[in-house]
Each structure stands twice: as structure tokens, then as C-alpha cells.
Amino acid sequence: MPDMRPTALPYGPSEELTRLRTERPLTPVTFPDGHVGWLVTGHSLLRAVVADPRFSSRQELAHMPVVKAEGATHIPPAPPGMFINMDAPEHTRYRRLLTGRFTVRRMRQLAERVERIAAERLDAMERGGPTADLVEAFAQPIPALVICELLGVPHDDHETFQRQAAALSDHGVPLEEVLAAMNGMGAMMHDLVVAKRAEPTDDLLSDLTDSDLTDEELTGIGFLLLGAGLDTTANMLGLGTFVLLTHPDQLAALRRDPGLVDGAVEELMRYLSIAHTGLRVALEDVELGGHLIRAGQSVVLSAPAANRDPDKFPDPDTFDVRRKATGHVSFGHGVHQCLGQQLARVEMRVALRALFERFPTLRLAVPPEDVRVRDDSDIHGVRALPVTWDEV
Template identity: 60%
Template sequence: MSESLHTVTALPTERPAGCPFGPPAELLEARRHGPISRYTHPGGKPGWLITGDELVRAVLTDARFSSRKELLNVVDFEIPPAPPGEFLLTDDPQHSRYRKPLIGKFTARRMRLLTERIEQITADCLDAMERTGPPADLVTAFAKPIPTIVICELLGVPYEDRDAFQEQIDKFMNGETSDEDLIAAYTATQTYVAELVAAKRAHPTDDVLSELTDSDLTDEELQGIGLILLAAGFDTTANMLSLGTYALLQHPDQLAALRADPALADRAVEELMRYLTVAKSFMRTALVDVELGGQTIEAGTTVVLSYHTANHDPERFTDPHVLDLNRQEGGHLGFGHGPHLCLGQQLARIEMRVAFTALLDRFPTLRLAVPAEQVALRPESADVYGVKSLPVTWDV
């Protein structure tokens, strides 16, 4: 196997014209050569690229691979540990310390209790769109407001602060902000969350962040957790709603199937999560030498896990590059896998199911207001993939 081992010298920075939904061609080519490829990180450090579903899952459930930020071996300088509370970049026991108090607050049952409120928020956005009339930017009118309001209400962010919060989060997630503005946006958000935690300590309200102040988590840890929840709870779902709508509009047969059978919504959400995989990749670092896919991953080596390519793995999914809302194969990696499986997956599922169904029901003639090639996409450098704006129109 090693003689024909594929080598990837750089991850792609953009997708080919006319292919906004599937993995970039370089990643698909790597997967065709096998589920594991040699890779050189941008800082010049040797690593590995994992593109196969089975191997990605293997890494995500193997304690010999670490999520710790300071262990990432991708540049020539020392990387500091993740700030307190940022559980995505930690291992046990620290990871469990952060995650355990959150598990009961994001259960499927508790999230289902939010359904009526999510339906109302969605209806309010659609009412505003209808009053204003076509055309509309679906990103600003629909995809961003719904998850923003939901996650802010869940965490107890005051209503008047939501627009400013959304703007700052977007700056450090969109992949296009200058380093100076990125630091400023991140710092401003950190400061805001710190003030929010202090306010919840002093005067608890009926929200998740207030409930967490009863735990043994420190203020610094609560700040980190709050920042992660706000950013992830807003940006990933917002981009799934906008990019998902774009994908449906570009697949009229699938759009028609969903309109004809709203009961298909749950399956549609899972297929769109697989097909689009807006959270494209993550990294892990080997703590010891590990045999993986016929190769030896040496201790200290960082591997890139391409969730998107794994979700298009032909050994896992039949016709993986086809959007099929009736697909019977489940088990995608859109929400991750293993100990770091997305905490907010049930909330995201409900938001998408409600939002897609309501949007298509309210506007049966919804369509793009510009040629598809003019839809502005986020760059591959963005942490979460999506569209910058989605101009749509409908018959009145």
C-alpha cells in the first residue's frame, strides 16, 4: 500500500465552479486513492489526511488521538492550550468536566420542548419576509435570525444584544476577516460573555447559563463554554439553513418530494447534513505510534479528518454525491462522532426540520433571484462552510 500512497501537498482553498456542495476535487481525488494520504501542514510539518468514513470514525473513538490544542503539530512555534471552558480542544478528564454539566441541558426531550417556540420564531421571520415582499436575502431574513434568537434565548442573552453578538460571531467565523479585525471581534465577544456570566452569577434567570452557575465551573470556564455554545449554536445552523435551501432549490426533484411529504423532513435534515457537511474537518494528534489504514501514524503527528469527504465515501454510501432525501443509509458525520459528538445536535435538528418545512410551505414558488453561479459562497478557509447571501424571490 505504501508504494502507491497518495500525497496531498495542500488542502484546497476553493471549490471548482459549478460545484458548491460536494467536497473539493483534490479531496475526492485523495479518497479515490484510499482512505488515508500523506499530507504536509501549511507550517511545513508532516501529517496525514484521513478521507474515509471508517478511518475517521476510528480516530474519533481512539483515546490514543488527542484533541488538545497545544499538541497540534502543524507549525514551528508552540501553540498555547485552549482557554478554560473551550471543551472542543480538550481531552478527558478536562473534557468531561466541561461537557458533563451540559449534557442534561441539551437532551432530545428538553430540545423537543422548545419546538413550539422555534415554530413561532420561524413564523415571525417568514411573516417579515412576506410583508417586505420579494426579493429577499434568505441569509439575513431567515437563516441567521432563527438560530440566533434560539441560542440567545437558551443561554439568556438579552434581546437588545443579539444583533451585535451575531455580527461579532460572523466576523470570526466567515474566513475572510483580517487578522486585526478577527482578534478584535474575538476579544469583544469574550468580553461580552464574561460580563454575561457575571450578570448571571449576580442575578440568575431562567436559562442554561444561569443554571451552569450552580455548578463548580469557574467564571473563566463558564466564559469559554458560553462562547463555544453561542458561536456553534448560531453559525453552523445558520449556514445549514441557507446552504440547505440553496441545495434544495438546485435539486427541484428533491424539493418537490419534501413539499409533497412534510413527514420526509427528518430524513431530509439527515441527508442535507451528510451531503453538505458545513463543519468540514477537524484535527487530532497521535499520543503514541498508531497503526491506521496500513500506515504508522507516529507519536506527535497531527492528522486532518475530512468529515465532508468521509460523508461522500462510496464505501459507506451508495451514490454518495447524489442528494437523496429518501436515502436509507444513516450514520453521517455531520455532527461528529465519539466523545466530541455535537452537544447541540438535537436542537439543530429541530431548528432545521421546523425551518425548512415552514419556508417551503409559506413560499411554494420560492426560487433563486440570481443565476446560481452568482450565489456568493464562503471560502474554504472558513471554519464553517456556507453562503454569504442567498437572494431569493417568489410569486405574490
């Protein structure tokens, strides 16, 4: 199994993944437990796999490409509510209930809230300036406050949830700490569900208490949405800012034409692919790309390699805010495509625009090679991003 982690900043696919995509975009690989499965690095093949119901998202069926603890090559079935690791009809039931709650009205309300949160964070940065760690001061608080507001998490619990969510995806965190974070997060979410049933407020979790979902299912859904909507966007904001600051010509184009921000966000999603590895299992024999994938074989999906596929994106290793990056697979594809993708886009657009409008002279405070990276995780990013600016 090749190392699935993207290489050093700004996190492109490794040379081995790039070579495999060129020579054999669907290739057999041996997993850590000896299972022989497949690795997909081509864009069209990856989309074909994730759109095909003959490939399961149930990870209890899968052989794992990364061993997180000694002897732990499998994971148990998804608990109630954790629908991303389920297939139809269970996945369909949960997905249908949630899709109706991600309304245009709620997204518009959250966009206004993102603007206020971003302004508050920038005010605090300015008062403490002219230097800051952008991750701590800006990138982490914004999605934390937004997703907690979406779910109705009390303000006093925001920091705890944020810390626990980060621990779950970081391979460098000891297993006992990961389990403690998982249990703690689950307990806090269960208490929140009970509170929402007793006294609903204007939030997504309260809305769902009117459905036929059990407390256990609501806890799983809240756990999933909090983890998925917090760590990913925080790392995209931090790493996305790094990319813009190290591509001054692209940042200058964005400053000249703020209308490019929508395309710039899509290009950052494509270029960075921070949620880098997916996994499916064949439920039956499937012909794909001239090969026979046998029932029971695990298929690993490399989003960074697929998003840099020259057959889909010309000159794919170049970051270009004017590129039409539609069709990237950073939010997945098919029935499992990210439910919160529009919220993530809103957060990125609003936050990046506000950041560079407030600090037009923003720049790195250290050489790019000295930026501390988060490279041993399911979600990649920078651990800290020291920045500075000229005071007026």
C-alpha cells in the first residue's frame, strides 16, 4: 500500500500516487493485514466507484489502509445516526431527514452569522496585532462557532467539542486519548439531545427532535455533523490562506477582482484535497477500468490524485483562481456527497474575503518551510500559521 498522505506543503499527491495514476489508475495493492484490494487514483474511475451502489460504504466490511493501533485493522459497524458509513436503505432514511433541514433560509442565516463571527475574530486579531497565529485566532474559531450554532451547542462547550473533534482525526494522538475524546464527545452530545427534547430552540438538532429518530440516533447524527463540519473547514481556512500567501500573483488577482472568490474556493478545494483517503468495498464482482474487482475486495480512493488528474484538469499542479474547478471530488460524489458542502463554501468565501479586505498587507511571519504541518491525520492542514501585517 503506498503512503496515502499527501507530500509536504502545499499537500499534493506523492510521486508514487502520481506515477500510479499515469501508469495504472486502478491498481491492485496489498493492505497492512495482507488483504489484496485496489487503489483508485484516476478521476473518472473514482467517481464511478463512489456513484455505484455495488460498492459499500460500510467500513466494518473493509480492510483498513492505515493501521491506527496494533492489531486494529477493522472497525465495528457504524453506530445509529453515523450515516456516512451506511448503505441504502439506512443511509437514505437519515439523508432524507437531514436534507430538508439544510434549508436556504438556514444557510442564509448562517452566512450572516459567519460574517459577524469573522468580523469579531478580525477585530480581536487587530487589537492583538500586528502578528497572530491565524489557525488559533481565525481558522479554528469560525467553523467551531458556526457548526455549534447550527446544532445549538451552548457557548461554554465550544472549546471542548473543538478539541475532541481534532483528536479524532489526528493519527499522532495516542489511542487512549482518541477513545476518551470519542466517549466525551458522545456523552456531551447525548446530554445536548436530551436538553433539546425538553426545551427546543431554533437549531438543526431541535428540528430533528420532531422526527422519529431516537436519542441514540440523534446523538450519532450530532456527533457526525460536528466532527465533519468543524475540523475540515478549520484546516481548509488555515491551509487555504497559506496557499494564497505563497501564490502572490493569485492573491493579487483575487484582490483586484473579489468576484473571483467563488472560483478560488473551488480551486482551493481541488488543489488541497485535505480529506485525502476514501474507502469502499465491492458487494459483488464488478468490472471497472478493464479489471475485475471481486466481491469483498476493499477499494481505496485517493482524492488528491484524482483532483490532480490531467485528464480532467489541465495543468493540474498549478494553482489558478480563474480555473473552472467544478467536478472536483473533495466533497465526494453520488449519494454520499457531503451534505454540508454549501455551508463549507459559505464559510470559506466569507472568511477569506473578510480576512484579505481587513489586512491587505497580510503575509507569513516565518519562511514557508518553517510552517508546522499536520501531516499525520485523516484531515491535513497546518498546526499553526504565524502571520503579520502592517499597522495603519
